[in-house]
Amino acid sequence: MFDQGIEGAGLFMIEFGDIVPYFSVYTATLFAFAIIFILLAAFSIPEKQMDIIFGGDAYYAKEIKPADLRFQRFMALACGTATLGAVVTGDIFNFTLFAAMIGITNIGIVASSRSHHVLNAAYQYGIVAMIACVPLFGGAAMILATTGTLSIWTLAGIGAAPILAKILLVLGVMGEGMAPFYIGKAEITRAQGAPFILMVHVSSLLLFLRAVEIILVI
Amino acid sequence: MIGIYQTGLLAAFICIIIAFISLYQETDDLHRLILTDLAEIMALLLIALVATDLAEALILPGLVVMIAELMALAEIYLVKEGIQRKKNSSALDIEVLQTAPPIFAGILVLYGIILSGFSGGAVAGLGIIFYCVCKGSDEVFTHIETASGYAWVAWIAAFFIFLLLPEQWFFAVMIAGGAILIKVMAKFSLIGTMSGDPDV
Numbered sequence: 001m002f003d004q005g006i007e008g009a010g011l012f013m014i015e016f017g018d019i020v021p022y023f024s025v026y027t028a029t030l031f032a033f034a035i036i037f038i039l040l041a042a043f044s045i046p047e048k049q050m051d052i053i054f055g056g057d058a059y060y061a062k063e064i065k066p067a068d069l070r071f072q073r074f075m076a077l078a079c080g081t082a083t084l085g086a087v088v089t090g091d092i093f094n095f096t097l098f099a100a101m102i103g104i105t106n107i108g109i110v111a112s113s114r115s116h117h118v119l120n121a122a123y124q125y126g127i128v129a130m131i132a133c134v135p136l137f138g139g140a141a142m143i144l145a146t147t148g149t150l151s152i153w154t155l156a157g158i159g160a161a162p163i164l165a166k167i168l169l170v171l172g173v174m175g176e177g178m179a180p181f182y183i184g185k186a187e188i189t190r191a192q193g194a195p196f197i198l199m200v201h202v203s204s205l206l207l208f209l210r211a212v213e214i215i216l217v218i
Numbered sequence: 219m220i221g222i223y224q225t226g227l228l229a230a231f232i233c234i235i236i237a238f239i240s241l242y243q244e245t246d247d248l249h250r251l252i253l254t255d256l257a258e259i260m261a262l263l264l265i266a267l268v269a270t271d272l273a274e275a276l277i278l279p280g281l282v283v284m285i286a287e288l289m290a291l292a293e294i295y296l297v298k299e300g301i302q303r304k305k306n307s308s309a310l311d312i313e314v315l316q317t318a319p320p321i322f323a324g325i326l327v328l329y330g331i332i333l334s335g336f337s338g339g340a341v342a343g344l345g346i347i348f349y350c351v352c353k354g355s356d357e358v359f360t361h362i363e364t365a366s367g368y369a370w371v372a373w374i375a376a377f378f379i380f381l382l383l384p385e386q387w388f389f390a391v392m393i394a395g396g397a398i399l400i401k402v403m404a405k406f407s408l409i410g411t412m413s414g415d416p417d418v
Contacts, residue, residue, distance in 0.1 A: 097279055097280070097283055100284075104283070104286055107291070111293075111294050111297075116298065119297060119298040123291065123295060126290065126291040127250055127251070127254055127291070130257065130284065130291065131238070131257050133258060133283070133284055133287070134257050134261040137261040137262075137264060137280050138264035140265075140276075141273070141276070142227075144268050144272065145223060145267065
């Protein structure tokens with residue numbers, strides 16, 4: 001497991017039968033990163049949008065309703081928690097489930113904005129995330145069918161997982177982790193979404209890093 | 219050597235390709251949402267191909283996650299298009315509940331008649347409750363009352379046959395079974411008429 005040259009040293013592991021949640025230097029780093037951003041999301045207040053009227057000194061600030069704020073913050077925290085799960089888990093199917101959960105919570109974070117174009121972007125992303133479930137779960141199911149196990153711990157280093165399953169897994173993670181592109185499309189990196197929109201980027205980044213680790217190890 | 223799993227996988231991939239082509243060609247947002255449901259079923263198909271107990275255990279969380287995504291997207295679609303629910307409609311005001319009752323009530327009543335007796339009456343009554351709750355119950359009520367009265371008479375008649383002509387017991391059992399079916403069904407369907415009217 002830890003002699004692959006990818007993980008670094010093994011720090012901690014719990015052996016529940018064949019499903020082993022583990023911390024290596026690699027995943028522990030990702031975990032710490034996710035924790036930091038969960039705390040940031042929990043203790044920050046939203047950025048208010050200022051519209052300046054050209055040709056004068058006037059400007060007006062948009063108010064964010066408390067209900068919207070609560071929803072967005074909850075979604076950001078849920079997204080962070082799903083990311084933690086995806087980073088720690090030692091089971092490929094659990095990883096795909098957490099990836100799908102990250103997709104759902106990302107939709108929630110983006111959709112809490114009321115603007116039409118933002119909702120449009122969230123909708124487009126949602127459809128991509130849903131379609132991505134097919135290769136994601138398909139890849140995990142193919143690994144189970146060919147090797148008989150879903151445990152990353154057992155699969156590590158034996159190279160039994162078929163290349164097609166790995167490709168499908170990567171495709172699925174690409175679909176679920178596509179959210180930052182749609183955020184760019186909706187232009188809510190600042191004002192309307194900040195700082196909770198950060199969680200979308202962080203979860204996407206961590207998801208990709210973890211997927212790379214899994215693909216290289218199994 | 220192509221095993222049964224590979225054959226199934228091939229079939230699944232053909233289905234997935236068809237689903238993806240349909241998604242690619244569809245431009246209407248709502249239709250695309252419905253088509254993603256088709257794609258999700260393909261994901262379940264891939265899991266189901268494993269065909270072990272574990273696959274069975276994996277289908278359920280997969281299905282839950284996908285339905286959650288579908289519901290979230292449907293909600294976004296409603297907000298995006300500005301579609302709102304009508305003000306004075308109840309929670310049961312769903313299109314399916316306007317079209318399904320005759321079929322479901324028919325199936326339940328038919329099955330109740332096949333079961334006959336007390337449990338059959340309960341099943342058939344359930345069918346009529348469903349019909350009354352969904353469709354409203356203005357004139358159905360009097361018919362049910364009449365039928366219930368005749369059923370009571372038939373039931374009593376069956377008892378007289380038991381007492382006076384014991385050799386005709388089978389005939390009496392049949393009459394009593396049919397009568398109690400209608401009786402229980404009528405009692406049950408009263409529940410359905412209770413919540414149908416806003417004034418009651």
